[in-house]
Amino acid sequence: MDNTLLLQEAIKARAAAYTPYSGFGVGAALLDKEGHVHHGCNVENAAYGPTNCAERTAMFRAIADGHAPGSFSAMAIVGDTEEPIAPCGVCRQVMLELCDPDMPVILGNLKGDIRETTIRELLPYAFGPAHLQE
Ligand SMILES: O=c1ccn([C@H]2C[C@H](O)[C@@H](CO)O2)c(=O)[nH]1
Numbered sequence: 001m002d003n004t005l006l007l008q009e010a011i012k013a014r015a016a017a018y019t020p021y022s023g024f025g026v027g028a029a030l031l032d033k034e035g036h037v038h039h040g041c042n043v044e045n046a047a048y049g050p051t052n053c054a055e056r057t058a059m060f061r062a063i064a065d066g067h068a069p070g071s072f073s074a075m076a077i078v079g080d081t082e083e084p085i086a087p088c089g090v091c092r093q094v095m096l097e098l099c100d101p102d103m104p105v106i107l108g109n110l111k112g113d114i115r116e117t118t119i120r121e122l123l124p125y126a127f128g129p130a131h132l133q134e
């Protein structure tokens, strides 16, 4: 599946965003190595802190459905932003935990701007799972 198609899946995922507080909907589409897409949207909360971003929703959904960490091949993320969206620091850390650091991350917006990067680029000099291994 190419970047444009995966971004389309992220736009579809965004339609389910629950954003009564920010009004800022985000969609994520996580492609697994078997070619299946796992969709995520942001889900906000009146207490603000419990809000879950679209990216983590997609990753946690895939893990909860039995897909192994590291079994993913790309993620696309979309918001209604001037530039391609930038994932938050918490989501970058969770990406590093559950995906290959060199996995492509495709950032987009509704205007069709696209930026392709990797988790390693999004989170340089990161503390990750490797630091806790003997
Ligand atoms: O990459 C991002 C950036 C923000 N948000 C959400 C969190 C919150 O619901 C809203 C505003 O920060 O957007 C995401 O889901 N993903």
Ligand SMILES: [Zn+2]
Binding pocket: 053, 054, 055, 056, 087, 088, 089, 090, 091, 092
């Ligand atoms: Zn986030």
